[in-house]
Amino acid sequence: MLISAKGLTLAQGGAPVMRNVDFDLDRGEIVTLVGPNGSGKSTLVKGLIGALPPTAGTVTRMPGLRIGYVPQSLQLDGFLPLTVQGFLGLPTRQPARDVDRALTEAGVPGLAKRQMKALSGGQFQRVLLARALLMRPDVLILDEATQGLDQPGAAAFYRQIAAVRSELNCAVLMVSHDMHVVMAASDRVLCLNGHVCCQGTPDVVQSAPEYRALFGSGTQGAFALYRHEHDHDHDHHHHDHA
């Protein structure tokens, strides 16, 4: 067990956002948190990694657990000059060889000397992924990590995540409202709305009445559309927008 939460309750700005969550994360599984805006997905992630102390319940993390975190958005102040290599060397400076390898693994080789400000949205997210990979994580956390990517680009990104999972034997915890792409890439899905509405394999969750009540039947079609695309893989790689 890498992370285990029992009766976890979290609040932000004094108001409870997430109530009574029981959750276990094991090595080698890909778990996705879905839910509408404001449903507490990011709050739950913060609680699980220890960035937000619980108001009730407990979170236990494996001793020495290495967490690779790919954040939802990273506001980089234009006033902080930073190369990709410098960014990847925070907080611990990394040898150039390791930096190059991580960038290659993340699908953006040769960016080490670029300024962070000069990257496109897609490149930026992959540099964030490379940063998470550098520390050989036990848990890889992706918070809306495909926002800068188009749909085929996002699908390629998730295939890369699956490859990374098998190579590092880490757990992957993803947060998304990008249902049709993310859900099918997951082993387990938790549907959130201030609490855990329902959970299980993508098939179980998308047919659960609680999920339908939250997302309507419209996503059913999109989900089917994704599976159609997935059956006919046209090898969409690296569709980053510059």
Add this chain to the structure above:
Amino acid sequence: MRCTATNTITITTIIITTMLDDFLVRAGLAGIGTALAAAPLGCFVVWRRMAYFGDATAHAALLGVALSLALQGPVMLGVLAAALVMAITVQAMTGVGLAQDTSLGVLAHSALAAGLVGVSFISGVRVDLMAYLFGDILAVTVTDLALIWGGAAIVVGLMIWRWQRLLTATLNPDLAQASGISARVEGLVLTIALALTVAVAIKAVGALLIGALLVIPPAAARPLARTPEAMALLTALIGCAATLLGLAGSLQFDTPTGPSIVCAAAAAFAVSAVGARIWSKR
């Protein structure tokens, strides 16, 4: 041999003592010490958008002056205490989630006003208020110099020691947390360094212009730097150059020294900003 060595040391000591007898040398060294302390910290003030925070802490220095005059203690110690209390208060307030620029504005101006009122209460001693508001670098004593360089050494040492952690926490608090770095602890490190820098800088530029010394040199260095480390070094260089230039200018044109140093820094900023604009258009 031993005799010669002792003689060399004695001669060196005499030379240094003679140099320190010159008020200009003392002023220059005080300014350079201040600029060196302000450089790495100023970079963080700019990166973290803490300019108001710096102002509030600097303005509290005047309260410290009033305090140390009342208790007849060393001024720098009083300034350090007042700046520390102010900086920690502000940090605690932002933690509670109060609107930042408003609460900082309230605190900064209140501290300044309360300091001025407090100093006016000190009767008996004739207080040169201008010296505390705008600095009095030409009156720096050897003891002041030792305190300035001691404080600067602590600030620079603290910055070098925590550099990578401070940068990570500045970049993104959640990212830092995931790497086992507490953004709150690093914020506290900066707060302490800021209070120390204010205490170091009060003699050189005074309470009103410390904020300028924190913000202008890094702003001038920014367009020229590609890495945070380069920006900190360039900031130190620009700060030292502005100090010496301001000092020379103030002697030449008989102008107040603190404001002259800030004007020199502002000129460096103008040159760098315009230069960067022209360079990027080529």
